[in-house]
Amino acid sequence: MxxxxxxxxxxxxxxxxxxxxxxxxxxxxxxxxxxxxxxxxxxxxxxxxxxxxxxxxxxxxxxxxxxxxxxxxxxxxxxxxxxxxxxxxxxxxxxxxxxxxxxxxxxxxxxxxxxxxxxxxxxxxxxxxxxxxxxxxxxxxxxxxxxxxxxxxxxxxxxxxxxxxxxxxxxxxxxxxxGNDKGSLVIYGTSIAQGGCASRPGMAWTAILGRRLHMPVINIGFSSNGQLERPVADLISELDAGMIILDCMPNMHSFSEAEITSRLEQTVNIIRSRHPLIPIIIAQHADANINQMNTSLDKSFKKVNDFVDRAFKKLKSKSVQNIYFLSAAAIGLTNESTVDGQHPSDLGMKQYADAYEQLLKKIPAR
Amino acid sequence: MxxxxxxxxxxxxxxxxxxxxxxxxxxxxxxxxxxxxxxxxxxxxxxxxxxxxxxxxxxxxxxxxxxxxxxxxxxxxxxxxxxxxxxxxxxxxxxxxxxxxxxxxxxxxxxxxxxxxxxxxxxxxxxxxxxxxxxxxxxxxxxxxxxxxxxxxxxxxxxxxxxxxxxxxxxxxxxxxxGNDKGSLVIYGTSIAQGGCASRPGMAWTAILGRRLHMPVINIGFSSNGQLERPVADLISELDAGMIILDCMPNMHSFSEAEITSRLEQTVNIIRSRHPLIPIIIAQHADANINQMNTSLDKSFKKVNDFVDRAFKKLKSKSVQNIYFLSAAAIGLTNESTVDGQHPSDLGMKQYADAYEQLLKKIPAR
Structure with a gap:
């Protein structure tokens, strides 16, 4: 940096x-x-x-x-x-x-x-x-x-x-x-990417990751509203990004598989139109593995993760290059990682940062 | 349980x-x-x-x-x-x-x-x-x-x-x-033992530890006021305790070494008068290793930890049996473990629970 x-x-x-x-x-x-x-x-x-x-x-x-x-x-x-x-x-x-x-x-x-x-x-x-x-x-x-x-x-x-x-x-x-934003890590996500519920700003997973990788981070996280929308993708594509994370699944439960697949493809295509080669990471909903004893939520988490898994494989099958997948299992949240079953505490934030760091370090230099 | x-x-x-x-x-x-x-x-x-x-x-x-x-x-x-x-x-x-x-x-x-x-x-x-x-x-x-x-x-x-x-x-x-309080783990401590600043009650380190060990826990933590006082020690000695933790150092910065040593000896003696053999664990101030860039606090943390270290060795030299020491290093908090340099977030709470669990599992059955 x-x-x-x-x-x-x-x-x-x-x-x-x-x-x-x-x-x-x-x-x-x-x-x-x-x-x-x-x-x-x-x-x-x-x-x-x-x-x-x-x-x-x-x-x-x-x-x-x-x-x-x-x-x-x-x-x-x-x-x-x-x-x-x-x-x-x-x-x-x-x-x-x-x-x-x-x-x-x-x-x-x-x-x-x-x-x-x-x-x-x-x-x-x-x-x-x-x-x-x-x-x-x-x-x-x-x-x-x-x-x-x-x-x-x-x-x-x-x-x-x-x-x-x-x-x-x-x-x-x-x-x-x-500030230096050259070759930034751009993160488009939900309340979790926005920082809910870190105890202080430096403990958001995005902030932890930025410090560990010595990489500038641009946070495009919107509580309840990270939904892979075209106007946001257009804006993101303007940035001097070195790597882009799409971590929107926790806000996309109400969408059909077709809608999720379409929005993901559109977002990736818009980014690729201006950034032909930068790595794009697509993440599952991390808290899918928490046993909340809430059968309804649990089904919803698993459903959206199946959708994004298949959507990612579809992108790969179309030979889209330099796209990577972060699974809920890799993030590995447990029932002690969140304050409310959805928003990571500082403990969950560290687990998020650990998982992203491990994946990002394997991705070839930008 | x-x-x-x-x-x-x-x-x-x-x-x-x-x-x-x-x-x-x-x-x-x-x-x-x-x-x-x-x-x-x-x-x-x-x-x-x-x-x-x-x-x-x-x-x-x-x-x-x-x-x-x-x-x-x-x-x-x-x-x-x-x-x-x-x-x-x-x-x-x-x-x-x-x-x-x-x-x-x-x-x-x-x-x-x-x-x-x-x-x-x-x-x-x-x-x-x-x-x-x-x-x-x-x-x-x-x-x-x-x-x-x-x-x-x-x-x-x-x-x-x-x-x-x-x-x-x-x-x-x-x-x-x-509830079952037979052979409880009794914890006398400060705001940290009381649960500050867990995001929810189950994430206090005392609660995590109780679940992991399947052991009833009696929490005698008082924010800013865990000071190894005689009336509290008298009360604790009445309990059906299987093990007792004394984790009061974070509230004893203003005391002299003589005062800390005397209060610690008095507390151990009062417990021993009714519980001749149960394990007693004495802990250092866990956040002594956080680099807060605050020279004044840092010195204060280190000082109290030197005091309790020597006081513990003095008890051992008097052949007090079944006493154990938990060092700040074993707890291992970092500058990401607390919300304010003193109070653990859920991440710090997990680290506390990990350190106590590791020590307690080595202590022979009560």
Whole structure:
């Protein structure tokens, strides 16, 4: 992974304002990424967005269903990168919607997560104090002075961030680092890909995978609405993708086998029209093997997995190249992997990431 | 594990009232365990409690600190067991305090969790629909008719249950099964032992361990207040324990080495005065190895672990028999194991359970 386009010093200075943090009674300088031309990692169309942390360009609004547009404004997968030697970082921001769900805490739905990529390629994680209120605040205290690191700040999984400012002591260095989306891993999926129900943004399987593979990730996950739709496939095909995952089966139970097969073929064809050779991974519904003692759900999970299995074989029989299959069995969720039988906890998220990592490492270089 | 004291039919019938569930438009019969002499599993003093789902006897109130008493009224570790052939179970209940935390969802803080022990000794898990409101409701639909199973209903981890009723269709069989606490695994600990931050009650490490070992568990975990105190040790020594875990270090950072050593010796001596030979396990603070980049916390974690290490060796040097040590390294949490650097997610809970299981299986039979 390469840090791209380090912003010139004067731009940063122009966007800092000076004030005092109540947390540490220290004078801070604040940076608002949206007030610059800063480009978060994971944002496919940074120069075309309506709100600063949208995942789709403004023009998508007229093409996708209203609920897809709504969820595309939730900031999952977006990462703000910066370098600083500060021992204290204070972040304040405002989100648009409900802070939490019944089965997913505020720290995941609306929280931040801060990792540092160290110069040896390893990842450190930073714990925080936080306040969830009208303005949400995260306080990172007593940060160790690890040399030459780049911070990765993950944005909320299930909320729209309306504004956000990062504060560090005036005496500290601070350099924004533009996101790199070249050769991204693009993931089109459901609530599970969007991050439900990770305890914090860095524990979404998409985020874990990005860190492990040192690969930029563009998250195209829409809770309840990952349905292999043409307008979304068209958008995805525009991206500088190195690999594409299609993990939509958990939202396609109500469709017939013919419909699933047709949507899968259409999506693959649209991607292939612009990306003749990049690997495309097609996944089964992972929780098909959980014994929930719910006969109705269990049948539904098995049915959709049979459909996608046959659809994949049909694509292979048509000699579509570089397509790969991830089975529910390979993901291997158990009845301890989810909070509700559908949404992985951090344990299920790790299992998802393990399975994808194992498959992706076998796929020849892009 | 043996199901004890199956209640006589006439008691059950007396405690059912008949009404209609809005969920399934089916006539249900309701059972309120507290209106009988029902004994939940995991409740050490069932005949002495002030509220039906307290963990301490009423007489403890005058001996323990107020906050310890408050937390002892939270129902973590309590299990209501029953047999039924119902394909639908509806549970309604009221809790006293806040439904959720910022870093832990309602499903864990105030939710239920339903497992079934099948006749082959395996566990099945049942997913639910739920409503978190003034009266909380859980709906279990389309349950598979698995023969001869006993349901284990885990109560909320961080709330007091004021009343609770279980409803099944009038046509279904229903038999309460008293809890078995003979030779229990008694766990005295902190918020982590209490279950913070599992996504649902069955994913607390104490619950996972109980299922894996088929051993009744009595949870003496108090968030922020597991501090090896004499009144708590006195109470624990009264229990029909087969094994005792002391996992209090995460709440003892502010104590000196002398104080920690003294409290540990006192607790072990009190237990030994009534239980001359049962195994006692003493654990380090598990998250000492997480690199949070927070130098202050990191030092504090390491310090307390050095203290308990030396205190354990001192006990061994005094020839105290059947004491065992669980190191932070054996638990092996990483920076992906917790939601906040302190409280395990379901992933960290599994790692805790794995480490304890590995150790406990090596300890000779009680």
């Amino acid at each position: 390469t840090d791209m386009s380090i912003r010139a010093g004067w731009v940063i200075i122009a966007c800092f304002c000076f004030c005092t943090s109540r947390g540490q009674q220290e004078t801070l300088k604040w940076w608002n990424p949206a007030a610059t031309h800063y480009k978060p990692e994971g944002q496919g169309w940074p120069s075309e967005v309506l709100y600063p942390y949208d995942r789709f360009p403004a023009r998508a609004k007229k093409n996708v269903r209203e609920v897809v547009w709504f969820k595309s404004q939730q900031s999952t997968g977006l990462i703000i990168k910066f370098r600083t030697d500060a021992t204290y970082i204070h972040i304040r921001y405002k989100v648009k919607d409900t802070l939490f769900f019944e089965h997913m805490p505020s720290t995941g739905v609306s929280g931040l997560d801060l990792y540092a990529l160290n110069k040896n390629g390893g990842w450190s994680w930073a714990g925080a104090d936080y306040i969830f209120a009208d303005t949400v605040q995260y306080f990172y205290n007593n940060l160790a002075p690890v040399g030459n690191k780049t911070y990765y700040l993950y944005l909320p999984l299930y909320n729209r961030v309306d504004w956000l400012e990062i504060g560090v002591p005036t005496t500290a260095s601070f350099t924004p680092v533009d | 043996t199901d004890m004291s199956i209640r006589a039919g006439w008691v059950i019938i007396a405690c059912f009232c008949f009404c209609t569930s809005r969920g399934q438009q089916e006539t249900l019969k309701w059972w309120n365990p507290a209106a009988t002499h029902y004994k939940p599993e995991g409740q050490g003093w069932p005949s002495e409690v002030l509220y039906p789902y307290d963990r301490f006897p009423a007489r403890a109130k005058k001996n323990v600190r107020e906050v310890v008493w408050f937390k002892s009224q939270q129902s973590t570790g309590l299990i209501i067991k029953f047999r039924t052939d119902a394909t639908y179970i509806h549970i309604r209940y009221k809790v006293k305090d806040t439904l959720f935390f910022e870093h832990m969802p309602s499903t864990g803080v105030s939710g239920l969790d339903l497992y079934a022990l099948n006749k082959n000794g395996g566990w099945s898990w049942a997913g639910a629909d739920y409503i978190f409101a003034d009266t909380v409701q859980y709906f279990y639909n389309n349950l598979a008719p698995v023969g001869n199973k006993t349901y284990y209903l885990y109560l909320p981890l961080y709330n007091r249950v004021d009343w609770l009723e279980i409803g099944v269709p009038t046509t279904a069989s229903f038999t309460p099964v008293d």
